[in-house]
Amino acid sequence: MKTPSELRYTEDHEWLRPEGKSARIGITDFAQDQLGDVVFVELPEVGRDVKKGEAFGVVESVKSVSDVFAPITGKVVAANQALVDTPELVNQDPYGQGWIVEIEIADDAEVGALLDAQGYTALQEGGH
Amino acid sequence: MGKRTPLYEEHLALGGRMVDFGGWDMPVQYPAGILAEHEAVRQRAGMFDVSHMGEIDLHGARALEFADELVTNDCLKLEENQVLYSPMCYEHGGVVDDLLVYRLEPGHVLLVVNAANTEKDVNWVMERRQQLFPDVEAVDISAKTAEIALQGPKAQEILQSLTSFDLKRIAFFWVQPDIEIAGRQALWVSRTGYTGEDGFEIYLRPEDAVHVWREILRAGESYGILPCGLGARDSLRFEACLPLYGQELDQDHTPLQSGLKYWVRLEKEHFTGIEPLKAEQESGGPKRRLVGFRLEERGIARHGYPILSPSGEEIGVVTSGMLSPTLGEAIGLGFVPAEYAQVGTRIAVSVRGRAIAAEIIKRPFYRRSGK
Known part of the structure; x- marks a missing residue:
């Protein structure tokens, strides 16, 4: 299971990549697996305001809804429209083409408070 | 820890993802994934561990009559080594379970029931036996029976390479006892399944299961066989509109409501639950009916989502739904009032609070060619 060291992570298995004023967000390799x-x-919808911890999207597999x-x-400043027709990108390239949204960062401290790769790996090993 | 089938270690070795299913530790999928497993069964072959299914043996001169009293379908017309599918009802007409009835040698009938219902079914059968057929012996042989389902258009070719018995002699819904498969004596081999494809269900002694499982995988390798988990089993049965107990069938719905009229023989002299089913049929048929539907906008209807009328009134509930791997469409099954059951009727499904337009379509969603 890949857990790139340059990303930030949540306990709910999302990843976040800061890119200037905004951040790309997706679900982790562990989550897609x-x-x-x-x-x-x-x-x-692009333009929607989301709060930390709020459910803003849904990923559905054959069996489940998450x-x-x-x-x-x-x-939300961008959503990955490629997923509309090729949702399998989430499986194939969860940290790249399988990104889900881009969110404009309101508070840098929130980014800093997220797990780093080491913390996220420990969480998985601890039995999530 | 849940109960384990004799094939538990095989699932782990193959990378199966184990989940709890009715108290059993079963693989929901292997590394290939549900879509690949589903496709393998539709195009080539797939193999399932279904050892968790329950088996109840009935012995005695009146074993067949007892089975006939228990189920809604007509057992008395069965010939030796013939199999039938049937709902089994409570006296109020709700469904205890759906099952396969095997008429074996004289005085021997085998009932094969759902894993999650085995205990309940055994209790029910024992209770009815006590009341009505004390001379028939009923034995729960689930623990002494492993079962492998080999399904798909290449199932026969693969299995034939492991036996000298001419499998063409086993017709659809017939069974052959005591066939040697890969050097082991199978208890029974029937041409039955839960996928909508041709295939076999192979009943084995638990100690033979691992050997036969491995031999089928080996023999099927050049055909592109895949081991398949419960995920593909569910998506395959769903496309073929084979009901799943707890979703399309339960004690609160009659088999007529669940669309199983063909398997309910109201002309029989008697079966448990015949009176309320006759009354339901004679009063113009079920007021609520199971229907198939297709969503017309993006989204997936899931088990438990509300079904709405076009004006937004809640009229029913989705029992099963998914994006059909074979058809590529978001389809579902659910209960609606009879006036909405006609093919072509417009309904909607509430998906996370949003009403998505849908249309009633014909069942089954998938039927294999040449059948």
């Missing part, structure tokens, strides 16, 4: 084949992703939670507070 647990879900299995992703067949549908419900994306939020909420995606906002790792930070902010405005």
Whole structure:
């Protein structure tokens, strides 16, 4: 299971990559593996304000439905429209083409408070 | 820790992801994934461990009559080594379970029931035996029976390479006892399944299960066989509209409501639950019915989601739903009032609070070609 060291993570298995004023967000390799084949992703509207911990999207596999939670507070500035027709990108490339949204960072401290790769790995090993 | 089948270690060795299913530790999928496993069964072959299923043996001169009293379908017309599918009802007409009835040698009937219901079914069968057929012996042989399902268009070819018995002699819904498979004596081999494809269900002594499992995988390798978990079993049965107890069937719905009229023989002299089912049929048929539907916008209807009328009134509930791997459409099954059951009727499904337009469509969603 890949856990890139440059990313930040949540206990709900989302990752976050800060890119200037905003951050890309997706679900982790561990999360996509647990879900299995992703067949549908419900994306939020661009422009929507989300609060840290709020469910803003849904990833559905053949068997299950999982909420995606906002790792930070902010405005959704982009959603990965490629997932509409090719939701399997979440399985194939969870940290790259399988990204889900971009959120404008409202509070840098929230980013700093997220888990680092080591912390997230420890969480998985601890039995999530 | 849940109960384990004799194939538990095989699942771990193959990378199966184990989940709890009705108290059993079973693989929901292997590393190939549910979609690949589903496709393997539709196009080639897949193999399932179904050892968790329950088996109840009935012995005695009146074993067949007892089975006939228990189930809604007509057991008395069965010939030796013939199998039938049937719901089994309570006296109020709700469904105890759905099962397979095997008429074996004279005085011997085998009932094969759902894993999650085995204990309840055994208790029910024992209770009815006590009341009505004390001369028939009923024995729960689940623990002494392993079962492997080999399903898909290549199932026969693969299994044939492991036996000298001509499998073409086993017709759809017939069974052959005591066939040698890969050097082991199978208890019974029937041409039955839960996928909508051709295939076999192989009943084995638990000590033979690992050997036969490995031999089928080996023999099937060049055909592209995959071991398949409960995930693909569910998606396959769903497309073929084979009901799942607890979703399309339960004690609160009659088999007529669940769309199983063909397997309910009201012309029989008697079976447990016949009176309320006759009354339901004679009063114009079920007021609530199981239907198939297709969503017309993006989204997936899941078990438990509300079904709405076009004006937004809640009229029913989704029993099963998914994005059909074979058809690529978001389809589902659910209960609605009879006036909404006609093919072509417009309904909606509430998906996380949003009403998504849907249309009633014909069942089954998938039927294999040439059947």
